[in-house]
Amino acid sequence: MSDKKAQTRERILAAASAALLQRGPAEPSVGEVMGAAGLTVGGFYAHFDSKDALMLEVFQQMLSQRRELIAQLDPTLAGHARRELVAAFYLSRKHRDAHEQGCPLPSSVGELSRLPADFRAVLAEHVELMTAQLVSSPEEANQALADIALMVGGLALARALGPGELSDRVLRAAKLAIV
Incomplete structure (x- = not known):
């Protein structure tokens, strides 16, 4: 792939990432993504077979980046202490308010x-890999799954509420519930 084609592809992926983060993988149109990348729709199929192919690649890429970020958070911690640290990061105002980056x-x-x-x-692969990152023994796997569900649900509710006192309370309550 030529450098120019690779750069164009990266622009499309970046625009699709922003759209997915804000509106999910189904709603953004090819035209919207290409427009945000500063490109015309006509060039889309030189890079991707379909909108689903683009959004799947972006979804997988974003989840992989999230796991890499989580892996960098004090790797010496394990088990409950690790889940608490991840929850403090994940259920933060900064993460809630991240419009360009964040968990999709x-x-x-x-x-x-x-x-x-x-x-x-x-998604299933991501949940399995995240669970493995959050446990120090196989016996903790169910608790880690529950904590992941709590974190995703808590962040979703906080984002839906938008910045404000109730949203902040949701984040705090979810963090406190991580066990």
């Missing part, structure tokens, strides 16, 4: 049942 799950999980099965497979 709160804006995406409600749509996944209507998208191709590949999206659910990517």
Whole structure:
């Protein structure tokens, strides 16, 4: 792939990432993504087979980046202490208010049942890998799954409420519930 084509592809992926984070993988149109990338729709199919292919790649890429970020948070901690640290990071105002970066799950999980099965497979892999990052023994796996569900749901509700006292309370309550 030429440098120019690779750069154009990266612009499309960046625009699609922003759209997915704000509105999920189903709603943004090819025209919207290409416009945000400063490109015309006509060039889209030189880079991707379909909108679903683009959004699946972006979804997988964003989840991988989130796992890498989580892995960098004090890797010496394990078990409950690690889940508390991750919750403090994940359930923060900064993460709630991140419009350009952040976890795509709160804006995406409600749509996944209507998208191709590949999206659910990517989500399942992510949940399994995240669970492994948050446990120090196999016995903690169910608690880690519950904590992941609490974090995603808490962040989704806080983002839906927008910045404000109730949203802040949701974040604090979810952090306190991590066990």
